Each structure stands twice: as C-alpha cells, then as structure tokens.
Amino acid sequence: MFAKIKDVLAGKYPDGTEVRLGGWVVKSRSSGKIVFTVLRDSTGEIQVTTKKGNVCDDALKAADALTLECSVVIDGKVRTDPRAPGGREIVATGLKLIGASPDYPIFGEGHNPEVLLDLRHLHIRSKELVAVMKVKDAVLSACREWFRGHGFYEVTPPIIMSSSCEGGSTLFELKYFEEKAYLSQSAQLYLESLIFGLENVYSITPSFRAEKSRTTRHLAEYWHIEGEMAWTGLYEMIDMLEQLVSFVCNKAAEQCAAEIRLLGGDPDYFLNLKPPFPRITYDEAVKILQADGFEFRWGDDFGTHEERQISMHYDKPLFITEYPLEVKAFYMKDAGNDKVLNVDMIAPKGFGEIIGGSERETDLRLLEERLRKQGEDPAKYGWYLDLRRYGSVPHSGFGMGAERLVRWICNLEHIRDTIPYPRTISRFNP
RNA sequence: GCCGCCAUAACUCAGUUGGUAGAGUGGCUGGCUGUUAACCAGCAUGUCACAGGUUCGAGUCCUGUUGGCGGCGCCA
Incomplete structure (x- = not known):
C-alpha cells in the first residue's frame, strides 16, 4: 500500500x-x-x-x-x-x-552517550543504529544460510542451566522454583550432547556473563553463534571457520554496502575477504611479541595489548592455535607438550577475539583430572562425562560473538551499538 | 575487582582571584515560493547531581555519597 x-x-x-x-x-x-x-x-x-x-x-x-x-x-x-x-x-x-511528536529529545549531533543510552528506545530509530541492525540481520541470516548449506542442524539448547561450563564466578543467578539456577554463558556442553544424534549442529542463542567488564567489546548479554561437529579435528574446523567467516562477511558487504559505508566501514574489504586466513601457533605469536619488544613470558595468556600488537602484522583475521594447557579450559584436548588443541580467531586492526574454539578432550580420565586441578568437582559434570562413556567420537566446536563480528564489519568503536538494548555492568534499562 | 575522568536549561557547553545564572542548539510566535546543519526578528526555560562543611557570601573551595563514562583484568 x-x-x-x-x-x-x-x-x-x-x-x-x-x-x-x-x-x-x-x-x-x-x-x-x-x-x-x-x-x-x-x-x-x-x-x-x-x-x-x-x-x-x-x-x-x-x-x-x-x-x-x-x-x-x-x-x-x-x-x-x-x-x-x-x-x-x-x-x-x-x-x-x-x-504528533512534540519536543523530540534527540536532535543534531551533540549528545553524550549517557543521554543516548537513556533514550535508547528512541535512539534506535537513528540512521546509524538502523544501519547496524540491518548489517546484523545480514550476518545472522548468512550464518544460517551457510550452516544449512553445509549439513548443520540448528538446535535450541537451554538457556537456564544448573551449573556452569567454565567456572562459576561469572554466572547470573536466578531463582528456579525452590532452587538456584543460572543463565547460560555457553551452549557448548549441550551442543556436544547433540552431535551424537545430529553430528553437525549449531545454535544462535543469547549468552550471559556476569563479569563486571568495562570495555568496548564486552556485553553482559550477547548473541552467541556456536557450532559443534562430530568426526572433526581442530584443523578441519579451522578450514571450515574461514569459509564461514568469509561467506558471512561477503554476504553482509553485498547486502549492506551503503550501511557499512555510512558507519565508516569498508564494504570492499569484506566483499573481497577470502580464505585462507593466516595461522600461527601460540609459540610463534610469542616470538612476534618478543621481536616487537614486548616483555612477555611463555605460558601467560595474551591480554588486549598483546592481541592488538599481534593482529597489527596481518590484514586478515588471524588464527592462533595451541595455547598453554594451563591457561585454557578443561574440555580442550590435550595436545601433549603442555598445550591444547584450541584456536582463537583475532580480527585485524585491534578488533580482537571474535571466535574461540577447540577440539574437545574425549579421554574421560584426563577430563576428570583437569576438572579436579581447576578445583571443580567432576561429579557435578556427571551427564557431560557420560558423553565420553557412551560412543564418544573425536569432535570440535567453537563460539563466535555475533556482536563482535558486527562491530568489526561496521568498524564501530563500541560493541554496545551492535545490539538494540545493550546490557552492561551499569545499565539494563530501557 | 583495580585505576582514571565527568556531573550547570530539553541537548552541547561557558561561567575569571568566591560577589545578581550565560551562549548556541532544540521548542514556541511572526516573516520569507527551492531549502540542503536554511535564513531573519522576538519569547519561554534552572533543586548548578545529592548531603554536609568553610565563609558576610559557594556553580566556584573542602569532605562524603550517588550516577555515568573511559582504560585494565575476565572473555565471545
């Protein structure tokens, strides 16, 4: 009409x-x-x-x-x-x-973030936020398109859970009838259980982190794109990830070139992004840092500054693999030599980590041992450990931050503008 | 959790050595037949974040509180 x-x-x-x-x-x-x-x-x-x-x-x-x-x-x-x-x-x-609209409170360019966040319910009409939401729509639908085209089933894991996946300090607690429950911070453990029927699965769900983060790349509530694949080793998964990320970036740039340009991004870069992406090991990354004059001790995890410095050497997303076992989660497969078979995908220009993934440990005894070392009670992971008892197979999985990906594509300073109503340490209203 | 910064009109800010609270934007009224952030004339708008303190006198100095923003850590 x-x-x-x-x-x-x-x-x-x-x-x-x-x-x-x-x-x-x-x-x-x-x-x-x-x-x-x-x-x-x-x-x-x-x-x-x-x-x-x-x-x-x-x-x-x-x-x-x-x-x-x-x-x-x-x-x-x-x-x-x-x-x-x-x-x-x-x-x-x-x-x-x-x-009618008397005295609309947002006009011109000169508003502080605080004011705009208080008026978020109105600010989401702005040209800029509308453009970001269009890019996000393109990103999410491209993800689904790619997964569907590559033999993955979309599944719907629970959001309310009885315990955590990696440590309990960062969970939002809620009342579940007469008991305590927690909001999910990752669907991973449930996805692992689903591969035994469906082999390749993915989910797009909200994840919640109660960490008191104050950065431009953390949200307390964010959308998590997670995949889990049976019969797949770490390096096969990395082959797949660079295909997925390229496809999604190509699609977003194709559909939303004007929006990306409006936001100050470069649609041509994303339109032309193609595999392969550079891959280095943790050991090689440490050498880069040391050559650049960083005082960095082998065995530590990379902080923001280290990550940014390493990524400056590349103009494509970078895979860093095989981190020290001690700094990584219990479910990542032991590679020998005190390392695990994991991968982080770091976006260029300091946009930071977008994907974290790993081949999963399948050895029941090693898993129990690692849990105990991290101060966890293996008994609390009963159903998860069952997956290693009944027809276990090699498998790998990953988690990708939808907002982090959108932030990179749109070249945004702050991740809060990639979601209509950002939830942060100091804000959950409107 | 740690460190730093900020708070004056609806918005963005100025406010001198402590001495009557200001501008631009937005709003309203009027004018203008091609504007591009239109222009011109006029009008209205304040718990100076909150609570104490110093002082004849505090937006300004001191103490505390609250709220927000930025950086680190944690991660996607």
Whole structure:
C-alpha cells in the first residue's frame, strides 16, 4: 500500500507517478509558501516539498507545523530534481499527520552517550543504529544460510542451566522454583550432547556473563553463534571457520554496502575477504611479541595489548592455535607438550577475539583430572562425562560473538551499538 | 575487582582571584515560493547531581555519597 522510499529514489516510479508514503519526519523547514520535509521509512530518506497551491491550506499548515519524528502519510507525485538530496523528491498533494511528536529529545549531533543510552528506545530509530541492525540481520541470516548449506542442524539448547561450563564466578543467578539456577554463558556442553544424534549442529542463542567488564567489546548479554561437529579435528574446523567467516562477511558487504559505508566501514574489504586466513601457533605469536619488544613470558595468556600488537602484522583475521594447557579450559584436548588443541580467531586492526574454539578432550580420565586441578568437582559434570562413556567420537566446536563480528564489519568503536538494548555492568534499562 | 575522568536549561557547553545564572542548539510566535546543519526578528526555560562543611557570601573551595563514562583484568 505504501511505496518504499528506496524504490522511489531508485527510479522505480517514473516522474509524475502518484505515490503514497508512510514515514517519520527527520527534519522540516518552511519558507512560507513552500515546506521541505525529509521523510524517513525503513528503507531510506527522501525530501518532500509541499507548496501553496498544490495542496489545500490545511495541508500546507500541517506541513508547516511538522516536528521531528512525527509520523505522517503523504500523497504526492514523484519528481526528478537535481536540487533534491538523492536526486528525486515527492511533490506533496496531500498530507496527514498520524502521530504528533512534540519536543523530540534527540536532535543534531551533540549528545553524550549517557543521554543516548537513556533514550535508547528512541535512539534506535537513528540512521546509524538502523544501519547496524540491518548489517546484523545480514550476518545472522548468512550464518544460517551457510550452516544449512553445509549439513548443520540448528538446535535450541537451554538457556537456564544448573551449573556452569567454565567456572562459576561469572554466572547470573536466578531463582528456579525452590532452587538456584543460572543463565547460560555457553551452549557448548549441550551442543556436544547433540552431535551424537545430529553430528553437525549449531545454535544462535543469547549468552550471559556476569563479569563486571568495562570495555568496548564486552556485553553482559550477547548473541552467541556456536557450532559443534562430530568426526572433526581442530584443523578441519579451522578450514571450515574461514569459509564461514568469509561467506558471512561477503554476504553482509553485498547486502549492506551503503550501511557499512555510512558507519565508516569498508564494504570492499569484506566483499573481497577470502580464505585462507593466516595461522600461527601460540609459540610463534610469542616470538612476534618478543621481536616487537614486548616483555612477555611463555605460558601467560595474551591480554588486549598483546592481541592488538599481534593482529597489527596481518590484514586478515588471524588464527592462533595451541595455547598453554594451563591457561585454557578443561574440555580442550590435550595436545601433549603442555598445550591444547584450541584456536582463537583475532580480527585485524585491534578488533580482537571474535571466535574461540577447540577440539574437545574425549579421554574421560584426563577430563576428570583437569576438572579436579581447576578445583571443580567432576561429579557435578556427571551427564557431560557420560558423553565420553557412551560412543564418544573425536569432535570440535567453537563460539563466535555475533556482536563482535558486527562491530568489526561496521568498524564501530563500541560493541554496545551492535545490539538494540545493550546490557552492561551499569545499565539494563530501557 | 583495580585505576582514571565527568556531573550547570530539553541537548552541547561557558561561567575569571568566591560577589545578581550565560551562549548556541532544540521548542514556541511572526516573516520569507527551492531549502540542503536554511535564513531573519522576538519569547519561554534552572533543586548548578545529592548531603554536609568553610565563609558576610559557594556553580566556584573542602569532605562524603550517588550516577555515568573511559582504560585494565575476565572473555565471545
């Protein structure tokens, strides 16, 4: 019923075509007998000109009185005009105010993050946040498309769980009838159980971390893209991951080039991103750091500065494999030499870790031993350890942060702008 | 959890050695028939975050509190 602004701007309607648009006022200025209104819908922005003589006096008056973000239905004729931003405009023949918007609190560019976050329910209409949400939509649907095309089943693991996957200090606790329960921070253990029926599975779910993080890459609630594959070793999984990441980046850049550009990103880079991605081991990464003058002791995990420094040597995402066993989780497969078969994918330019994964340990005794070493009671992992008792197979899995991927693609300073309502240490409202 | 910074109009900020609270933006009123952050004229708007203290007098100095932001750690 409504024409879409994007279609009008693209020339789908010849000059003189009568169209009806529904949208919101981005700005409006009046020169007495002519009113210029910039109208927004979900597809774009277009200038509407309302002139005395073309419309009845009431409609001209209504156009003159439009304020920021009021909603209107406009009838008019398409016209090509070089004076209009975008090259085409609507010459109004009728205008109806649907929802008034007195004193809209967001205007211009000069607002502090605090104000915008308090007004998030309104700010999510902004051109920038809308662009990010479109990129995220492209990313999530490309993920599903890739998985479906490669023999994966989408599964729906639980969000409420009785205990954690790696340590208990970072879990949100909740009341579960008469007992304590926790919000999931990873679907991994459940995904591992699902490979025995489906072999290749993935899930896209919220994950929750109660860590009191104050950084530009952490959220307390984020969307976790996780996969688990039977009969798959670490290096086969890495082959797969670079395919997945390339496909998703290509698709997002193809569908959302204008949005990425608006946000200051480079769609051409993501359109042309292709495997293979560079791969180095932890040992090699340590040598890079030492050559760059970092005082870094073998055996420590990389911090933000180390990660950034290493990634500066590459212009593609970088896989770093085989970290020291001591700094990594109990379920990662022992590679011998005090290392595990794990992988981190680090985005270039300091965007940091986007994927963490590993081949999983299948040796029941080793698992129990590692759990005890980390101060955990193996009895609490009863059902998980059962998976090693009944028809265990080699398998690998990974977790990818949807918001981290979107942040990298959109070149955003802060991860909070990759999610409509960011939950952080100091904010869960609106 | 550790370290740092900030708080004055709806928004962004200025406010001198402590002496009557200011500007721009946005809003409202009027003018203008092609604006591109339109322009011109006028109008309205304050618990100076909160609580104490010093002082004849505190937006300004001191103490505490609260809220928020940034960096590190933790990770995706």
